[in-house]
Amino acid sequence: MQGEPEVAVCRLAHRPGRDDRMTTHVGLTARALGADRVIYPDNADQSRRTVEDITGRFGGPFEVELVESTSRIVRNWDGSVVHLTMYGERVQDVEEEIRAVRAGDGDADAGDPLLVVVGSEKVSFDIYETADWNVAVTNQPHSEVAGLAVFLDRLFDGRELDREWADAESRVVPMETGKRVVPADEE
Ligand code: SAM
Numbered sequence: 001m002q003g004e005p006e007v008a009v010c011r012l013a014h015r016p017g018r019d020d021r022m023t024t025h026v027g028l029t030a031r032a033l034g035a036d037r038v039i040y041p042d043n044a045d046q047s048r049r050t051v052e053d054i055t056g057r058f059g060g061p062f063e064v065e066l067v068e069s070t071s072r073i074v075r076n077w078d079g080s081v082v083h084l085t086m087y088g089e090r091v092q093d094v095e096e097e098i099r100a101v102r103a104g105d106g107d108a109d110a111g112d113p114l115l116v117v118v119g120s121e122k123v124s125f126d127i128y129e130t131a132d133w134n135v136a137v138t139n140q141p142h143s144e145v146a147g148l149a150v151f152l153d154r155l156f157d158g159r160e161l162d163r164e165w166a167d168a169e170s171r172v173v174p175m176e177t178g179k180r181v182v183p184a185d186e187e
Contacts, residue, residue: 001034001156001163002061005079005102005111008037009148012070012127013120014044025145026118027051027064033152034160035116037063041070058172059165059184074130079113081131084147085123088134095154098133102155116151118144 001007009030014023024047027038031051040048048064055062067073074081080101104111117127128134137147152160165171168184 001036001160005104006037006113007035007102007152007155008039008113008115009035010039010070010073010115010117011041011044011120011144012074012117012123014041014047015120016043016046019044019120020046022120022143022145023047024050026148028054029145029148030116030152031055031060031062033149034156034163035152036061037065039065039067039070039073042066042068057169059168061166071124071127074115074117074127077113077115079115080133081115081117082133082135082151083117083123083127083131084137084144084151085119085128085134086136086139086141087128088136090139091135091137091151091154094133094135098135099155099157101132114155116148118148120144 009026011023011026023040023044027040027047028051030038031054038051045066048066051064080098082098098114102112102114117131135151137150170181171184173180173182
């Protein structure tokens with residue numbers, strides 16, 4: 001989020017056909033819940049286009065990047081790396097430490113960019129070794145989208161729900177019943 005150290009989300013792998021919706025939803029969830037960027041493998045161009053289309057319509061800033069090697073991004077990340085996995089430490093046990101490192105332990109100039117890594121197919125063991133934290137959102141198998149959503153909400157302590165959006169074409173008017181979308185500059 002603006003004025004804070006960067007949070008990027010890396011989707012490690014993408015299986016075209018099988019993963020299309022999940023890969024797109026990783027990006028949409030990253031955007032909606034406060035991350036600054038999603039990094040996709042370069043065979044996920046359709047997901048990139050969908051996330052960029054939503055960002056154009058409903059606002060940003062939010063970047064989508066395609067890379068040749070996601071594991072190289074993880075290995076060379078200049079900051080901290082969280083790998084979300086059902087085998088990891090419980091999020092409720094490590095969230096405070098992750099927040100403190102990201103905030104630079106109170107030193108406003110020393111914040112650490114954070115890379116949040118999610119898998120699709122089997123994740124190779126070097127990702128577990130490279131990560132600063134292997135984090136579980138429950139030690140039960142579920143989904144990268146659910147794990148990412150809960151983790152980001154814990155990381156930002158709910159502040160992402162009040163995020164403001166820039167350069168949107170449209171905005172949704174919250175209402176008890178019905179659906180209303182108006183031009184973003186309309187009161
Ligand atoms: N079978 C794969 C493996 O052994 O690595 C994992 C498949 S799982 C459907 C896809 C991704 O969802 C995982 O790589 C992980 O990022 C995420 N995930 C699933 N359950 C999770 C949990 N309980 N906590 C955190 N992340 C989870």
